[in-house]
Amino acid sequence: MAETGTLHDAFLDELRDAYDAEKQLTKALPLLAKAATSPDLRTAFESHLEETRGHIERLEQVFANLGEKVQAKHCDGIAGIIQEGKAVMEEDFDEATMDACLIAGGQRAEHYEMAAYGTLIAWAQAMGHMDAADLLQQTLDEEKAADEKLSALAEGGINQEAADAAHSDEEQQDDEGRAAKKAGAAASSKMASRRR
Numbered sequence: 001m002a003e004t005g006t007l008h009d010a011f012l013d014e015l016r017d018a019y020d021a022e023k024q025l026t027k028a029l030p031l032l033a034k035a036a037t038s039p040d041l042r043t044a045f046e047s048h049l050e051e052t053r054g055h056i057e058r059l060e061q062v063f064a065n066l067g068e069k070v071q072a073k074h075c076d077g078i079a080g081i082i083q084e085g086k087a088v089m090e091e092d093f094d095e096a097t098m099d100a101c102l103i104a105g106g107q108r109a110e111h112y113e114m115a116a117y118g119t120l121i122a123w124a125q126a127m128g129h130m131d132a133a134d135l136l137q138q139t140l141d142e143e144k145a146a147d148e149k150l151s152a153l154a155e156g157g158i159n160q161e162a163a164d165a166a167h168s169d170e171e172q173q174d175d176e177g178r179a180a181k182k183a184g185a186a187a188s189s190k191m192a193s194r195r196r
């Protein structure tokens with residue numbers, strides 16, 4: 001096969017992939033919002049849905065800037081992440097645990113997008129497509145903010161609520177076990193540092 005594909009072709013391919021991923025996410029985010037019990041988590045998914053619609057528009061603008069027609073190419077990666085999220089939603093978890101799992105799934109999607117946009121921006125900059133790089137950077141910033149928001153919600157109460165529900169009975173016992181483990185770990189790290 002003749003080797004005629006360039007980084008520009010790979011760039012267009014990745015743009016089409018990202019475009020399809022964003023479209024898939026506009027269908028998945030309402031499901032996450034509906035499954036969430038925490039009102040703040042629901043709001044986070046809903047507001048990221050709005051942002052995601054903006055990501056689609058920005059990608060359309062990037063295609064236009066490059067003189068290319070808007071095209072989607074099926075994104076298998078995000079399809080897999082969405083599939084896993086749907087499987088979790090079918091589980092019979094308590095409310096806080098389900099919220100923690102929805103966050104976990106949502107963050108997988110955000111990290112996938114962050115990786116994709118990071119690459120797209122680096123390639124756009126390398127090829128001098130500065131308008132495209134700027135637009136893509138705006139989206140990357142929103143993906144990062146969405147990811148941080150999900151971390152804040154998880155660490156700001158949802159994880160602990162789920163953990164409390166998991167350990168309410170054996171709490172005492174577990175705390176003792178953890179303390180013993182900690183003491184053991186401290187002793188072995190002391191030994192390791194002495195060996196150095």
Ligand SMILES: [Fe+2]
Pocket residue numbers: 022051052055113139143
């Ligand atoms: Fe996005």
Ligand SMILES: [Fe+2]
Pocket residue numbers: 048052109110113143146
């Ligand atoms: Fe996103």
